Amino acid sequence: MSPMSGKIEVALFVTCLVDLNRPSVGFAAVKLLEQAGCRVSVPDAQTCCGQPAYNSGDRKTTRDIAAAVIEAFRGYRYVVAPSGSCAGMIKKHYPALFKDDPDMLLAAEDLAARTHELVSFLADVMDFEPDDVKLDRKVTYHDSCSSLREMKVVNQPRKLLDEVDDLELVEAEDREACCGFGGTFCIKYPEISEEMVDRKIDNLLATKADMVTAGDLGCLMNIAGRLHRRGEKMKVLHVTEILAGMGKERGIGEGDD
């Protein structure tokens, strides 16, 4: 905690997808963290958590990137990412990457202990509740696999969404099933991924919700991209955007048409 401001020092791990594709999620994250009483820094030396290399079996590149992330986020009390997948990478996989290097292992474990997925950080650590946020929508929440299984984020987003005025939260069938994103998987095996995302979408549509949200931009881009390809009208937003009162923004993949 910084003695100057009395606020909790949080470093934002923006994630490469948010940085490139949907900066508004990053700004929503900053807004929420500030509302919760944090002072937010965005370390300049960050790029990506390394998952594209990690999932492709390129351990060396992954280690190099992980080492850079560890360095970039040294010293911050908390490190928070608007993604269960990137937070999970840092928390669960960085230590495994450095099993054979005691110094790096220590540093990786130290970073892992400080790293959180954004929504669970807001709910569990900061005891935050969105205040005066309104969205008149029927919304269904998709559990990303890493949020669900690696980060155990299940109730926190639902609890916070419940605090949004006029928002009706509905649950989809088979909600623990993967949406078929899987990083490089969805590009290398598009047909199988298509089958998976279609099944997911059928379940989402069956809820009659008009909006789907999640805590991971990768899943959301996959779901939104497929929804658009199928000509469906369901709107897609990152959960951070809803909680930050940006629920009326243009949905992911939406244009002027």
Added chain:
Amino acid sequence: MQVTSRKFKESAHEAMADEDLRAAMNRIRTAFTTARADAAAELPEFESLRDQAAEIKDHVLDNLDYYLEYFEQKVVAEGGHVHWCSTAEEARQAVLKICRDANARTVTKGKSMITEEIALNKFLASEGIEPIETDLGEYIIQLADEPPSHIIGPAVHKTREQVTDLFHEHHQQYGYQDREEDPEKLVGEARTVLRHKYVTADVGITGANFLIAETGSTVIVTNEGNGDLTQSLPKTHIVVASLEKIVPTLEDASTLMRVLARSATGQEMSVYTTFSTGPKRKDDIDGPENFHVVLLDGGRTEMLGTELQELLRCIRCGACMNHCPVYHAVGGHSYGWVYPGPIGAALNPQMVGIEEARHLPNASSFCGRCEEVCPVRIPLPKILRYWREKTFEQQIGPQPDRWAIEWWGFFAKRPWLYRQTTRLAARVLSMIAGDKGRIRSLPFAKGWTSVRDLPAPEGKTFMEQWKKHNREGR
């Protein structure tokens, strides 16, 4: 069996176009997952049982030689024989020799994945010995001349109509002239045909779910009771099992059985649990006169002490495939060798070579559901990742994929350069999308755009906006 893992993508493509298969996979996806979840929820100690199950297996694997020798002594003391076989070929020859000694013309078989692994049926047939599968599912795929598509439900991919056709084709010789469509009557028909074979078979071959060191017993669990008849009616009983099936005590076997059936089908216990200990004793009213255990290594001891050792904890319950979205999409045959689903994707590269099986560990979204349900807590995604690292190191698979990652890595390791590139990419992609907000087709991103639109970047990266925002003071 012929290995076709190399053609995974093509097989998957065909499988996904097969409506019957889709219907079958849907049944697995819904029925088995719910059944397992209910069974797990009903038993408060289920999670701790899983820990115990994993511990039992780990302990055995750390002391494998000890327990195997102990087991052998017990089997011999009970009047049975143990045949140690390092390879599939040795195992086939061992079985053949026993069959020849028994002058066998026909053998009945209980369900056994190891006999699939060593392709025993084809081999016996080529030696003039007729193998007859007695598990209904195995019987169906034997008639269809197909490999199993699931480790506990070998014929899950078959529809009722297909079974009707098969039986109609093969059972006319036994006097069944009508096309039977009623599922119960179909089962009845198979029973009658098989009953006759039980009594005429010279040798019965079963697998084993467990080998118990303290008693020298082998254990099989079934839901049809076919295993009992297979092993007690013929004069000779051969158990074909791989060596990691060993457990120290009866108590350990029962712990494993408690997680096995719940994970597999959601049952508390399978309907039949059959223990075999040596041949028939003097006062026994029935049982085989000869009892043999053919013990297969088949590359397993090579896995000890490596990253793959944990795979040897597997008790072949099938939960990982029942919960796998990729298996649900592509079915069991696409995997191209005996073991499908996550366990197959993790194990087959070791058994048939990573070059041949390279797709299997790659075709996973790493959703982690398999590990979440595996009763012996095998870290399947971790092992799939191990294989991906092997393919990367050994440069197996498309070169351009590796170049792309190395090229991307080059930028990701250089934040300043990365910023410039992403700034440019965000602009270009946003321009291509125009006011549509998404891109329908992008030549260098076909993998993405072949099935979905690409949501376009907003135009400026977060990092550049953040810098500006900070410069202008907040």
